[in-house]
Amino acid sequence: MASLIGYYSLIFGFCFSFLIIFFSIKNFRDSNFFDSKLISLSFLQFFFVTISFLGLIISFVNSDFSNETVFNHSHTTKPLFYKISGTWGNHEGSLLLWLLVLTLFIFLFLLRSKNQTKQYRILTLLFQQIIIIGFFIFVIKTSSPFNFIFPIPNEGLGLNPILQDPALAIHPPILYLGYVGSSIIFSSTLAATSLNYISREWAHHIKQWVLISWVFLTIGILLGSIWAYYELGWGGFWFWDPVENVSLMPWLALTTLFHCILVLEKRLILTSWVVVLSIATFTLSMCGTFLVRSGILNSVHTFANDPERGLFILIFLFCLIFLSIFIFFFFHKVKTKNINSIFWFSKDASILINNWFMMYFLSVILIGTTYPIFLEVITSQKISVGPPFYNKLIVPFLIPFLLIMTIGPKLKWIKSDLKDKSYLILSLIFSLIFSILIIKNLNTSFLANTILITSAFYLFFSTLREFFKKRLLNLSQNIAHFGFSLLILSILFNNIFSTEIITNMKIGETFENKNFKINFVRVEKKDEQNFKSIIGKFNIENSNGNIEILRPELRIYNQPNIMTSEADIKTNLLNDQFMTMNLVQNQDYFNIRYQIKPFMVWIWLSVLLITFGALITLFRSKYEN
Amino acid sequence: MKIRIPFLFLTIFFLAIFLVFYKGLQNSNIYVPNNNIEKELPNFQAQLFDKDSEILLKDILKKDKFYLINIWASWCVPCREEHSFLIRLSNQKNIEIVGLNYKDNRQNAKNFLKELDNPYQIIISDKDGTNSIELGAYGVPESFLIYNQKIIKKIIGPLNNKLFIEIKKIIK
Amino acid sequence: MKYFRYVIVVLFLLNFNFANAKVDDLETKITKNLRCLICQGQSVYDSDSDFAVSLKLLVSKKLEEGKNEKQIYDYLKDKYGEWILYDPKFDKSTYFLWLLPILLFITGGAIIFRLFIIKKK
Numbered sequence: 059m060a061s062l063i064g065y066y067s068l069i070f071g072f073c074f075s076f077l078i079i080f081f082s083i084k085n086f087r088d089s090n091f092f093d094s095k096l097i098s099l100s101f102l103q104f105f106f107v108t109i110s111f112l113g114l115i116i117s118f119v120n121s122d123f124s125n126e127t128v129f130n131h132s133h134t135t136k137p138l139f140y141k142i143s144g145t146w147g148n149h150e151g152s153l154l155l156w157l158l159v160l161t162l163f164i165f166l167f168l169l170r171s172k173n174q175t176k177q178y179r180i181l182t183l184l185f186q187q188i189i190i191i192g193f194f195i196f197v198i199k200t201s202s203p204f205n206f207i208f209p210i211p212n213e214g215l216g217l218n219p220i221l222q223d224p225a226l227a228i229h230p231p232i233l234y235l236g237y238v239g240s241s242i243i244f245s246s247t248l249a250a251t252s253l254n255y256i257s258r259e260w261a262h263h264i265k266q267w268v269l270i271s272w273v274f275l276t277i278g279i280l281l282g283s284i285w286a287y288y289e290l291g292w293g294g295f296w297f298w299d300p301v302e303n304v305s306l307m308p309w310l311a312l313t314t315l316f317h318c319i320l321v322l323e324k325r326l327i328l329t330s331w332v333v334v335l336s337i338a339t340f341t342l343s344m345c346g347t348f349l350v351r352s353g354i355l356n357s358v359h360t361f362a363n364d365p366e367r368g369l370f371i372l373i374f375l376f377c378l379i380f381l382s383i384f385i386f387f388f389f390h391k392v393k394t395k396n397i398n399s400i401f402w403f404s405k406d407a408s409i410l411i412n413n414w415f416m417m418y419f420l421s422v423i424l425i426g427t428t429y430p431i432f433l434e435v436i437t438s439q440k441i442s443v444g445p446p447f448y449n450k451l452i453v454p455f456l457i458p459f460l461l462i463m464t465i466g467p468k469l470k471w472i473k474s475d476l477k478d479k480s481y482l483i484l485s486l487i488f489s490l491i492f493s494i495l496i497i498k499n500l501n502t503s504f505l506a507n508t509i510l511i512t513s514a515f516y517l518f519f520s521t522l523r524e525f526f527k528k529r530l531l532n533l534s535q536n537i538a539h540f541g542f543s544l545l546i547l548s549i550l551f552n553n554i555f556s557t558e559i560i561t562n563m564k565i566g567e568t569f570e571n572k573n574f575k576i577n578f579v580r581v582e583k584k585d586e587q588n589f590k591s592i593i594g595k596f597n598i599e600n601s602n603g604n605i606e607i608l609r610p611e612l613r614i615y616n617q618p619n620i621m622t623s624e625a626d627i628k629t630n631l632l633n634d635q636f637m638t639m640n641l642v643q644n645q646d647y648f649n650i651r652y653q654i655k656p657f658m659v660w661i662w663l664s665v666l667l668i669t670f671g672a673l674i675t676l677f678r679s680k681y682e683n
Numbered sequence: 684m685k686i687r688i689p690f691l692f693l694t695i696f697f698l699a700i701f702l703v704f705y706k707g708l709q710n711s712n713i714y715v716p717n718n719n720i721e722k723e724l725p726n727f728q729a730q731l732f733d734k735d736s737e738i739l740l741k742d743i744l745k746k747d748k749f750y751l752i753n754i755w756a757s758w759c760v761p762c763r764e765e766h767s768f769l770i771r772l773s774n775q776k777n778i779e780i781v782g783l784n785y786k787d788n789r790q791n792a793k794n795f796l797k798e799l800d801n802p803y804q805i806i807i808s809d810k811d812g813t814n815s816i817e818l819g820a821y822g823v824p825e826s827f828l829i830y831n832q833k834i835i836k837k838i839i840g841p842l843n844n845k846l847f848i849e850i851k852k853i854i855k
Numbered sequence: 856m857k858y859f860r861y862v863i864v865v866l867f868l869l870n871f872n873f874a875n876a877k878v879d880d881l882e883t884k885i886t887k888n889l890r891c892l893i894c895q896g897q898s899v900y901d902s903d904s905d906f907a908v909s910l911k912l913l914v915s916k917k918l919e920e921g922k923n924e925k926q927i928y929d930y931l932k933d934k935y936g937e938w939i940l941y942d943p944k945f946d947k948s949t950y951f952l953w954l955l956p957i958l959l960f961i962t963g964g965a966i967i968f969r970l971f972i973i974k975k976k
């Protein structure tokens with residue numbers, strides 16, 4: 059019943075697209091004022107998609123197995139929380155969620171753009187409706203979440219256990235808010251371009267939307283990364299896996315766009331570049347959806363894939379790309395007055411250089427991710443592009459990037475000279491000595507690490523100093539940049555100073571090296587609602603004689619019958635202790651992986667700090683309005 | 684028109700990308716190593732299954748004769764499926780089947796053969812899985828057709844009727 | 856602020872004594888660069904599949920035999936194809952992969968540089 063209502067209200071919502079388009083065009087031609095009917099229509103469309111989404115949730119909660127999606131991804135013994143999160147944990151449901159967010163955002167946009175001109179608002183609505191219609195057709199035609207099965211099965215197939223996790227339950231909605239938020243930027247940029255509406259005021263108005271999507275995207279990526287860290291069970295948090303790269307690309311584009319809009323807001327230069335970036339952001343989000351959902355690449359984070367769906371997104375994606383190219387070339391007018399007035403030593407120039415580096419990072423990731431597809435199609439050779447590639451091409455470029463990030467924000471707009479030079483030099487020397495002290499005992503490549511850490515510390519100290527100079531004007535920027543330096547430092551230290559052992563142990567055995575002693579005490583068995591678990595108990599004694607107890611777990615889920623390994627992690631401010639245990643085929647020992655990962659928690663905290671910086675900017679710009 | 688050239692250029696560029704992605708969609712995303720290239724047979728020390736002695740692989744496999752090295756284990760479900768084909772193949776004249784028992788418990792393996800019959804001339808046991816990697820395998824079951832100490836065909840996954848006929852054709 | 860720095864210094868000095876604990880560095884490096892054929896999104900090092908476990912053993916065996924990193928890569932490439940390496944080699948099929956980003960970087964730099972030059976005139 060619920061899925062029937064869901065299906066019909068989805069169709070209803072689809073029909074509203076046409077109503078909206080009809081009335082928009084009429085309003086665009088005939089009247090001088092924005093017709094508030096359009097807001098109501100947008101609301102109704104959002105309303106019906108919400109009903110449809112609720113219908114799906116209810117089918118999941120009631121375990122209504124006459125619904126194919128529910129049958130494929132749910133099970134009666136699953137806890138309620140995961141029944142609900144299962145709604146968007148699959149391809150069909152997640153697309154419905156996309157649609158929901160798309161309609162929500164355009165509704166909010168109409169509400170929040172009352173100061174803008176009628177034509178701009180209507181055109182934005184129209185462009186957004188093109189995207190919405192595309193997704194409606196996609197959902198209804200190739201991936202309807204409301205298909206019936208007959209005869210009705212008694213029991214569902216269950217949700218993949220590694221998805222049954224709190225972080226992953228909220229990760230998709232947040233990430234989609236970020237992805238889909240960029241659709242508003244896309245539509246409104248196209249609208250503004252066609253109307254030649256791009257101005258400093260427009261930049262100010264669109265900045266909010268950029269920040270909102272950026273914040274959601276960042277938190278979405280963070281959650282995904284935290285999940286991968288403790289659930290995938292090998293202690294990393296970023297694998298340069300296609301699915302991760304695909305979320306990082308729009309993030310980079312969005313970050314670049316944000317910085318660029320700051321320049322636009324100040325000076326009305328770089329307009330074309332802002333347009334290109336806005337288009338790129340959403341296109342990259344869509345491109346990511348294509349790469350992940352079509353199954354053209356394989357990754358650890360698998361999605362049900364189906365070439366027919368892939369084909370649809372592909373065609374849709376390229377329609378949007380061609381539409382943007384067309385509008386960009388035939389409507390975009392460069393305001394020539396200001397074009398060539400960037401002084402090399404100014405804040406504008408440093409932001410431009412930031413853009414340059416960001417685009418480089420983006421191109422490395424884009425090329426690295428898609429190159430295997432091109433190579434296979436053209437020469438039918440298969441290769442893998444993995445972490446070593448990205449590290450080699452990205453890490454060296456971080457050094458100048460960090461240095462410019464230190465100096466850039468200190469400069470003034472348009473034309474500047476450098477104040478407190480002596481301090482800048484002093485702190486550089488200080489950072490250098492500091493880094494040498496830290497890594498002098500290491501046998502890893504000394505020079506590279508020193509330079510890298512020095513530049514990160516340089517940014518760290520100079521942003522830290524700003525906090526004490528009570529220049530609250532740039533507080534948000536400073537927090538974000540400070541967070542970034544902290545992030546780079548934590549990642550570097552995490553990489554350099556991690557300790558790890560992998561060993562096989564029987565119950566009762568002890569493993570010892572010069573830093574710690576691991577004693578495998580016993581295993582306990584437990585029965586939970588939908589899985590059985592085997593919990594190991596390990597005593598770990600470090601060189602100071604402190605004893606820590608870790609309890610990694612193996613879960614054997616009943617439906618589907620899959621074994622997962624749950625890491626036990628002891629976190630404190632300085633390091634994480636991470637342990638997993640695995641069964642070995644036909645042996646009486648377990649495979650134990652024990653890691654000490656310094657500054658793990660700082661990686662998460664620094665990302666939160668960066669997000670916090672962005673939030674301050676967001677609220678301040680709202681306050682100014 | 685000045686804008687025409689970059690416009691046309693970009694359009695063609697993206698069309699090309701579209702075509703590549705379109706083509707790419709038809710390829711499988713799961714990687715399987717190339718199976719039909721002739722490879723030199725590696726030589727390694729192997730533990731015999733029913734005796735506590737070791738033997739060199741090349742000492743088992745004589746020249747001018749077809750061999751099928753079959754990787755199996757008692758815990759592997761598809762191995763049960765392909766077993767009847769192995770039995771049928773072992774009744775063929777000019778081929779001998781060498782079993783490579785992969786990460787298995789010896790007693791379970793023996794029971795498995797007792798239950799389903801033994802098609803293997805010789806069995807070597809691969810306790811830690813390294814021998815099968817030397818051969819170039821990555822799972823169970825896999826089979827390697829050997830002639831003149833060269834791997835002439837590699838079969839990933841269980842044997843089936845089609846493969847059985849193919850092998851029969853080759854050895855004739 | 857100075858106080859704060861001292862605190863950081865002390866924290867670092869206290870807690871990085873275990874920093875040298877890396878054993879089997881080369882083996883780790885090699886297995887991190889190998890892609891597992893069973894769970895095709897993971898490195899052999901990270902994976903716990905049977906294949907990966909055996910491959911780790913084999914790599915350490917080969918290292919004991921005195922083979923170097925490149926020999927081991929070549930050996931595995933011969934068996935499983937170029938695909939198994941995460942770090943693609945630099946040859947005519949991957950010129951674009953390695954050089955295109957750098958080329959784009961240089962182009963971007965040239966465009967920005969030109970913007971600055973125009974101003975000077």
